[in-house]
Amino acid sequence: MEGRPYDLLLKGGRVVDPAQRLDRMLDIAIKDGRIAALEAGLAPELASEVINTEDKLIAPGLIDTHAHIFEHVTGSFGLNPDSCGVRAGVSTLVDQGGPSLMTLPAFRHYVAEPAASRVLCFLSAYLVGGLEGHHYPQLYSPEDVDVKRTIEIGLANRDLVKGIKAHAEVGGKSRWGMEVIKQARDIARGIGVPLYIHLGQLWPEAGKGIDDPDTVIEELVPLMQEGDILAHPFTRHPGGFISCKTGELHPIIREGLDRGLRVDVGHGSHFSFEMAQKVIEAGILPTTLGADMHGYNTDAGQVKATNRESNPFFGKTRFCLTHAMTELLALGMPLTDVVATVTSNAAGMLGIDDEIGSLAVGKTADIAVLERETGRFTLSDNSGMTVTATEAIRPVFSLREGVRYDVDSPVVVEPMDLAS
Structure with missing residues (x-):
């Protein structure tokens, strides 16, 4: 009326x-x-x-800080944004590393602008972005990063670009050491946005591999600064928060958090109740809660990837953002703290808490x-x-x-x- x-x-x-x-x-x-x-x-x-x-x-409207919604361009990996967004009770989605400096215009035109959900991104540090769910490690070497041009594209698209995404895990370290992480750090600093780092094995180790997966986190944390984000704290894969040597929280994690690093659940196929219980019992609570749904781990009704079973991200358990909230409640987090991970904390991480959260x-x-x-x-x-x-x-x-x-x-x- x-x-x-x-x-x-x-x-x-x-x-x-x-x-x-x-x-x-x-x-x-x-x-x-x-x-x-x-x-x-x-x-x-x-x-x-x-x-x-x-x-x-x-x-407040739920914010998924770890989405994969670059539909079609990233193959079966990318889900429909509104299926993960407003039609799933979520108002805002942050695509983690799908678009790159080469594909950001397509992401803007074909995903962000048509979606009813608010769609943002953490720009990939790599030229190819998240094609086929990072299935081909040969595309993610230091030679496949353009620091200068990625900074230029990020600065020109700050309305969409809220951070930089890269991966620190045993497969990459066995190939290139920490060089790609240093490049990603330089990109993030050049744009003035947070660096978001994937933890947990993504690619098979190359050559002789690495003797100690703990060296990933030990060399990573000193490269990060206040406001940067460690993803997958509850990963079931080596190289994360839980030391492979001691089975307990790695001491360098506390050092990093004391310096202002943030923690995003990045649920996905990484989530382990055993690891989550250890991390939470050690007094570490996540800052934000990204669902990390994609076409290799979530049945969203689209055609499945032919390499789904061989991809380390493949999972057999259904989940979504509100289900991940349920899991945090089951782990003993108070309701208000759980809600904060998908509202005020997430909006602050994105630098848009003046509008949402x-x-x-x-x-x-x-x-x-x-x-x-x-x-x-x-x-x-x-x-x-x-x-x-x-x-x-x-x-x-x-x-x-x-x-x-x-x-x-x-x-x-x-x-x-x-x-x-």
Whole structure:
């Protein structure tokens, strides 16, 4: 109806907004795609449309900090952005290393601009970007990096480019040492964005390999600076947070975190409950929670890659961003901390917390409407380990700049399918 102060009113939900330290029952009013009011007892007649959100959990729009959505260009690796985004209850997606200086124009035109979801990227340090899920190691050598030109492209596209992506793992180190990581660091510094580093084996080792996978993290951390991001802290592969020699948290991780490094879950096929328990019990909590869904580990209804089984990223367990939230709850993280990983912390990492990541009045009306279900849910990882959870997060619908999108994506894991 015309003449109403608000376009939409979400009535009676439990608002969890870590940025404002809020966890209570409130109404949310939206006008022209922005948060217009956040308070209890707003009159329904003030809005043109009212949605009853009683018994729902209301959070700022979810942000997936590790997506692979360069559809078609990266082959079967790249998923449809809205299938992973608004149709899965997620407002913002960050493609990790799909586009490169050579393919960023295509990413902008064919992925970011048409998507209903907000789409950003961490630009690949490599000329080829994420073609076929980094399946061919010969394409990722120091000779396949152009530091100067990647800086130029990143600076010219700062609206999309929020960081630089590279890989530190035993296969690459056996071939090139840490030279590519140094190049990626120089690119990130030249653009003024964070460096995001993949941990955990990606390629087979070359030649004689390396004797000690721990040397990857030992040589990597000194190259990084405050604000840079270590991904896959819970990886089941060697060369990560857990020392292969001691089976415990590598001491250099604490040193890096003390210097301001951040931690992104980067769930994917890397996620291990055993490793996660060790890391969390050591007092290390993730800063952000990237789902790391792609065509080799998630059934999103597209044609599967012929090399899927041979790819080290291949996984046999279904997951999505809200399912990854459920797993963090099962590992003992408080709800507010879990919500922060996909809202305020993520927006801060991207440098856009002035616009999203909170439900404060004036912010963009990106909102997640969720259900917190209770029961007994069996969760499993790709190593075959299972844990029983007593609560699960289910996405109901999302708002992107005030526009509603119902959850109907095939990537979403329904808690009822996990009930035990």
